[in-house]
Structure formats: C-alpha cells, structure tokens
Amino acid sequence: xxxxxxxxxxxxxxxxxxxxxxxxxxxxxxxxxxxxxxxxxxxxxxxxxxxxxxxxxxxxxxxxxxxxxxxxxxxxxxxxxxxxxxxxxxxxxxxxxxxxxxxxxxxxxxxxxxxxxxxxxxxxxxxxxxxxxxxxxxxxxxxxxxxxxxxxxxxxxxxxxxxxxxxxxxxxxxxxxxxxxxxxxxxxxxxxxxxxxxxxxxxxxxxxxxxxxxxxxxxxxxxxxxxxxxxxxxxxxxxxxxxxxxxxxxxxxxxxxxxxxxxxxxxxxxxxxxxxxxxxxxxxxxxxxxxxxxxxxxxxxxxxxxxxxxxxxxxxxxxxxxxxxxxxxxxxxxxxxxxxxxxxxxxxxxxxxxxxxxxxxxxxxxxxxxxxxxxxxxxxxxxxxxxxxxxxxxxxxxxxxxxxxxxxxxxxxxxxxxxxxxxxxxxxxxxxxxxxxxxxxxxxxxxxxxxxxxxxxxxxxxxxxxxxxxxxxxxxxxxxxxxxxxxxxxxxxxxxxxxxxxxxxxxxxxxxxxxxxxxxxxxxxxxxxxxxxxxxxxxxxxxxxxxxxxxxxxxxxxxxx
RNA sequence: UGGGGCGUGGCCAAGCGGUUAAGGCACCGGUUUUUGGUACCGGCAUUCGUAGGUUCGAAUCCUACCGCCCCAGCCA
Numbered sequence: 001x002x003x004x005x006x007x008x009x010x011x012x013x014x015x016x017x018x019x020x021x022x023x024x025x026x027x028x029x030x031x032x033x034x035x036x037x038x039x040x041x042x043x044x045x046x047x048x049x050x051x052x053x054x055x056x057x058x059x060x061x062x063x064x065x066x067x068x069x070x071x072x073x074x075x076x077x078x079x080x081x082x083x084x085x086x087x088x089x090x091x092x093x094x095x096x097x098x099x100x101x102x103x104x105x106x107x108x109x110x111x112x113x114x115x116x117x118x119x120x121x122x123x124x125x126x127x128x129x130x131x132x133x134x135x136x137x138x139x140x141x142x143x144x145x146x147x148x149x150x151x152x153x154x155x156x157x158x159x160x161x162x163x164x165x166x167x168x169x170x171x172x173x174x175x176x177x178x179x180x181x182x183x184x185x186x187x188x189x190x191x192x193x194x195x196x197x198x199x200x201x202x203x204x205x206x207x208x209x210x211x212x213x214x215x216x217x218x219x220x221x222x223x224x225x226x227x228x229x230x231x232x233x234x235x236x237x238x239x240x241x242x243x244x245x246x247x248x249x250x251x252x253x254x255x256x257x258x259x260x261x262x263x264x265x266x267x268x269x270x271x272x273x274x275x276x277x278x279x280x281x282x283x284x285x286x287x288x289x290x291x292x293x294x295x296x297x298x299x300x301x302x303x304x305x306x307x308x309x310x311x312x313x314x315x316x317x318x319x320x321x322x323x324x325x326x327x328x329x330x331x332x333x334x335x336x337x338x339x340x341x342x343x344x345x346x347x348x349x350x351x352x353x354x355x356x357x358x359x360x361x362x363x364x365x366x367x368x369x370x371x372x373x374x375x376x377x378x379x380x381x382x383x384x385x386x387x388x389x390x391x392x393x394x395x396x397x398x399x400x401x402x403x404x405x406x407x408x409x410x411x412x413x414x415x416x417x418x419x420x421x422x423x424x425x426x427x428x429x430x431x432x433x434x435x436x437x438x439x440x441x442x443x444x445x446x447x448x449x450x451x452x453x454x455x456x457x458x459x460x461x462x463x464x465x466x467x468x469x470x471x472x473x474x475x476x477x478x479x480x481x482x483x484x485x486x487x488x489x490x491x492x493x494x495x496x497x498x499x500x501x502x503x504x505x506x507x508x509x510x511x512x513x514x515x516x517x518x519x520x521x522x523x524x525x526x527x528x529x530x531x532x533x534x535x536x537x538x539x540x541x542x543x544x545x546x547x548x549x550x551x552x553x554x555x556x557x558x559x560x561x
Numbered sequence: 562u563g564g565g566g567c568g569u570g571g572c573c574a575a576g577c578g579g580u581u582a583a584g585g586c587a588c589c590g591g592u593u594u595u596u597g598g599u600a601c602c603g604g605c606a607u608u609c610g611u612a613g614g615u616u617c618g619a620a621u622c623c624u625a626c627c628g629c630c631c632c633a634g635c636c637a
Contacts, residue, residue, distance in 0.1 A: 014574095037637095039637050071637065074637075076636095077636075127635095131634080135633070138633055139633075140562095141633060143563080144563085172635085173635065175635095178635095185563095185564080186563045186564035186565085187632080188563090189564095190564095194635050196635085198635080199635085213635095215634095215636085217637095220637090234637095236565095236566070236567090237631055237632080238631095238637090239565055239631075239632090240564075240565055240566090241632095242565090262566085264566095264567085269572085275637090317574090317585055317586075318586095319575085321573090321574070322567060323567050323568070324566095324567065324630055325572085326573085327572065327573060328572050328586070328587070330572085330586065331585080331586045332586095334586060334587090335586095337598090341598075341599060346596080372595095375599075376599070376600095405597095407597070408597090418595060420595095458595090460597080461595050461596065462596095524598085526596050527598070528596090550596075550598050551597090551598065551599090552598085553598090554597045555597090557597085
C-alpha cells in the first residue's frame with residue numbers, strides 16, 4: 001500500500017468517503033466513528049436504510065465503528081415500541097452496533113450541566129416570551145429579528161430561573177432557555193435558538209425524572225462529542241444547522257470535536273417517505289399496519305419478501321450525493337429480482353385456474369415427474385411433481401381466438417406443460433354465459449419430461465398443477481401504493497392512493513411441494529414472479545405475498561399495443 | 562428581498578484542466594433457452610442548466626444569468 005492509499009480503496013466512492021480518506025491521510029483520526037441516530041417516533045423506512053448502509057458501511061470499510069443512538073429528546077412523540085422495532089430492523093438489514101447502543105437521554109445530566117455552563121459564560125438566557133411572541137421576534141427570512149426583552153438578564157437570575165424550570169415550578173411553554181447568538185443572522189437557526197423547553201411528559205426511558213428537555217440542536221452535536229464521533233452524517237435539511245452545531249461544540253467543554261456532513265435524502269417514485277405520511281397511512285387505516293407489504297418500511301419489505309441484501313445492494317447502487325434525487329422504484333425491484341433469481345426455489349402455482357382434462361390420460365391414475373428446483377443453482381436439486389388427467393393452467397395462458405403474437409394454448413394448438421408433456425387443445429367448453437370453463441386436450445406420451453423424440457418444437461411452455469394434488473391458497477398481489485410517480489405533487493397525497501394496490505386472490509392452486517415450504521423462504525412461481533409466505537399463513541390456508549413480478553416481455557408488448 | 566444547497570442521457574451517478582464523457586436502472590434491438598424469465602451480444606449524451614471569459618486545451622477555473630430544493634417548531 002503506497003502512502004496515497006487508505007483502507008477501502010476498492011470500496012464504494014462518494015464525496016463523504018472521499019472526505020474520510022482525506023482525513024485519514026492527513027492523520028486527523030485513526031479510524032472513522034459514525035452513528036445512526038433515529039428518533040424513536042416511527043418505524044424505519046428505506047430512506048433510513050440509505051443512512052444505515054452509509055454509516056455502518058463506512059465503519060466496516062475503514063475499520064472504524066458505528067453507534068446506534070436513539071435521539072430521544074421529545075417524550076411526547078417517542079415510544080418503546082419504536083425503540084424495539086428500530087433495533088430489530090437494523091439487525092435485519094444486516095448491521096451490528098456491538099456494544100455501542102446509546103440514548104441521547106443517557107446524556108441528560110451532562111447536557112444540563114453544559115446548559116448551566118453556557119449561562120455562566122453569558123451565552124444563554126431564560127426567555128419568557130410565548131411561542132407566538134417568539135415567532136414575531138424572530139423576524140422573517142428577509143428581515144432580521146429583534147432581541148428578546150429578557151436577553152439582558154443577569155447570570156444569577158438566569159441560573160435561578162433555569163433551575164426552577166428544572167424543578168418543575170413552571171408550566172409547559174412558560175419559559176425556555178435560549179442561546180445568545182445573533183438575532184440579525186441571515187441563518188435563522190442562529191437567531192438565539194431554543195436550547196431547553198419545559199415538557200411535563202413521561203419519557204419512555206427516563207420516566208418522570210425530567211420536566212425540561214433539550215432540543216435537537218442542543219443534543220445532537222454534544223452527543224456526537226461524548227461518543228467521540230468523527231463524522232456526523234445527516235441529511236441536507238440540517239445543512240443550515242451546521243453553524244449552530246459548530247457554535248455549541250466551540251463554546252462548550254466537550255471531549256471531542258466532531259464534524260457534520262450532509263447528503264441528499266432518498267426519494268422513490270410512486271412512494272412516500274416522510275414519517276408524517278407513513279404514520280398517517282397507518283393510523284388512518286389506508287394500510288394494515290407498519291409492516292404492510294405496500295409500505296416502504298423495512299418491516300414492510302421484510303413481510304413482502306425483499307431480501308435485506310437487495311436493499312443493501314440498492315443503497316450501494318444509488319450512491320451518495322448532495323443533489324435532490326428521486327429513484328425509480330424499478331431500480332429497487334431490479335435489485336430484488338437479481339438476488340431472488342439466484343436464490344429462490346422454483347415452484348409451480350396457478351393463480352387464476354382454468355381446468356384442463358387430458359382425454360387420453362387414464363382416469364384415476366397419476367405419475368410423478370422431476371422438476372428442477374433452481375436452474376441457476378444445480379445444488380438445489382430436483383423435486384417430484386404429480387401429473388394426472390385433470391389439471392389447472394393459468395386462464396391467461398389460453399385464448400380462443402389468439403392474436404398472431406400469442407404463443408400459448410389455443411384451439412388445435414400444441415404447447416408444452418413444463419417438465420411434463422406436450423398437449424394439444426381439442427375442445428373448448430363454455431358455460432351458459434359463454435365463459436370458457438374447461439379445456440379438453442390430448443397429450444403425447446412420447447414427450448414425457450417435455451421433449452419430443454421426433455424433434456418437433458412448440459412455441460410455449462406453460463406452468464400447471466395437478467387438480468387432485470393441488471393445495472388451495474390465498475395469494476396477495478401488490479402494486480404501487482400510489483397511483484402516480486409523484487404522489488401529492490398537485491394536491492393531497494392521500495388523493496393519489498392507488499385503489500388497486502392490493503389484490504387478494506383465493507382458490508389459487510399450488511403444487512404439493514409448497515405445503516412444507518419454510519415459512520420465510522422466498523420462492524419463484526414459474527413464469528409469474530417471486531413470492532414469500534405471509535405470517536397469516538395457517539396449515540389450513542397457505543398465504544403468499546408477491547414480492548415482485550418477473551420481467552414480462554409479453555405483457556410489455558401487449559401494453560405497447 | 563435574507564441565509565444555505567443543487568443543476569452531467571428517461572431515472573440515479575462517476576468525473577477534481579488533456580480519457581472515445583465510467584457504471585447501474587429503464588428503454589430498443591439480436592443470440593441462447595423446457596420460465597415470452599435468466600444469461601450473453603449490440604444500440605442508447607459530438608455533449609455536461611444558459612451565456613460569456615481564461616487557456617494550446619474546460620463538464621472540470623472565472624463572471625453573469627436561469628432553474629430547482631431547504632430554512633421563519635418550545636419537531637427531528
């Protein structure tokens with residue numbers, strides 16, 4: 001390794017990793033220390049996954065470490081349920097914080113001391129202005145603010161008032177502690193920002209120990225300093241806060257000097273990624289819960305059958321930059337398909353069954369045929385699939401009057417039943433309403449396994465399930481939760497909900513090998529897509545979720561017309 | 562009208578004064594194929610928001626302009 005090289009030279013490149021390489025080369029630290037700092041007020045979503053992969057990824061690549069730190073400074077919004085789900089989701093994603101699990105609330109004592117330190121230094125004061133008054137005094141984006149009438153209080157008076165705030169002598173909102181910086185700053189965050197507010201609320205971890213709580217700004221940088229974080233990576237909207245972050249680090253006797261860097265948050269088409277919106281979708285019942293497979297939450301992706309490695313791969317592909325970016329969902333789905341193609345066992349399932357009777361196959365008899373479990377992985381082996389006189393095929397694999405490009409079954413046409421036989425449609429049976437209810441076919445016994453000894457070819461191979469051996473199942477098909485790529489772009493986001501985002505199919509026919517599929521194992525239903533068992537599964541009623549469809553050239557051609 | 566950012570193909574994104582302007586997704590062909598899947602091959606920016614300037618040479622440097630995003634919570 002030459003001296004211009006640093007660890008992880010072969011790894012991902014982005015402007016943050018470049019900064020770390022430069023810092024390492026300059027000897028500013030031995031190894032980077034990062035942190036993922038969620039507020040426990042909701043479930044983690046794929047936007048968080050981008051940050052998790054960045055922070056934990058950097059630690060892994062450069063031989064540093066990454067802390068999991070809960071930013072729990074607002075007890076009115078935070079809950080234990082979220083603290084637990086967040087840890088489970090980070091682990092599921094594949095990352096480990098080791099011993100480094102922290103809570104900003106663990107630092108409340110030190111934060112309080114630092115607040116008094118600022119008061120002693122004449123750099124903070126207790127302000128009695130109401131929230132509305134403070135808004136007036138703050139000025140606007142283009143006009144400077146005015147100084148609070150309480151800004152000139154003596155150090156002793158400030159100390160006394162602040163201690164009484166802590167002692168619970170005042171009601172919520174009566175007073176706040178503010179930094180004394182610059183009411184004329186163009187950066188509104190520097191106009192004497194609030195450091196502490198009175199909140200008589202029970203905290204999920206500290207209980208009733210406190211009735212004043214530090215704000216995000218007064219907590220984050222100092223927590224970073226306490227934990228010796230070297231690179232505090234956050235999203236773009238905090239860029240404006242960096243001067244305040246630095247001001248606090250400079251004016252407090254903190255044990256280290258962390259620096260903040262900002263990157264663009266993730267956006268995805270047909271998706272909404274704001275906590276506020278996700279909470280609304282859940283609480284208003286537009287989805288079934290935080291783990292609804294239509295949600296971009298990590299628990300939603302898990303239930304839908306997305307492998308965590310697919311999400312990591314997605315994070316790696318999208319990169320890290322400072323430009324506002326909206327990824328197409330297709331890119332995420334491509335990551336899932338790529339991984340699942342290599343790993344998912346192939347099975348046959350008929351979602352919308354059409355009965356087929358093989359007229360020249362003996363009634364009451366059956367046989368077993370070998371089917372490959374995964375053509376991408378020979379070690380996955382083969383399984384036995386039963387075949388008999390009565391079968392089901394997919395309704396859309398038959399057309400009575402097919403257009404020229406339709407290769408599947410039609411009257412008089414021969415196709416292959418995968419791993420079984422060539423069959424020819426001899427008769428179409430309809431009900432009184434004219435609906436096709438059954439097909440009569442003949443099979444060629446010489447084509448057993450799917451090849452014709454005389455070398456003749458067929459243009460299509462269909463999946464099928466033997467009627468007598470089939471398992472009935474429920475299959476849930478998911479589509480984008482929102483009907484337009486940019487939900488809410490003109491109007492209420494909720495108006496853009498896709499009414500067809502969930503389609504529940506019952507009476508689906510599965511090949512018997514699916515009965516003992518491990519409950520969390522992804523499978524590919526041949527020619528249809530990737531599916532995974534849902535927790536609602538019971539032995540009496542198997543339930544599968546569709547993770548992703550297969551690419552479908554035929555569907556694409558049809559859509560094109 | 563203040564402050565902070567960002568503008569490279571449909572969507573991301575490399576590029577850091579001299580390369581034919583990486584790569585992925587998407588799209589369009591074609592080959593293989595017992596999944597209209599996969600894999601493989603090929604195509605897809607004479608141009609980097611615009612206009613000037615510096616330079617032998619600019620996506621990269623300078624100037625001006627244009628467009629987009631964020632900030633006026635005692636949320637994070």
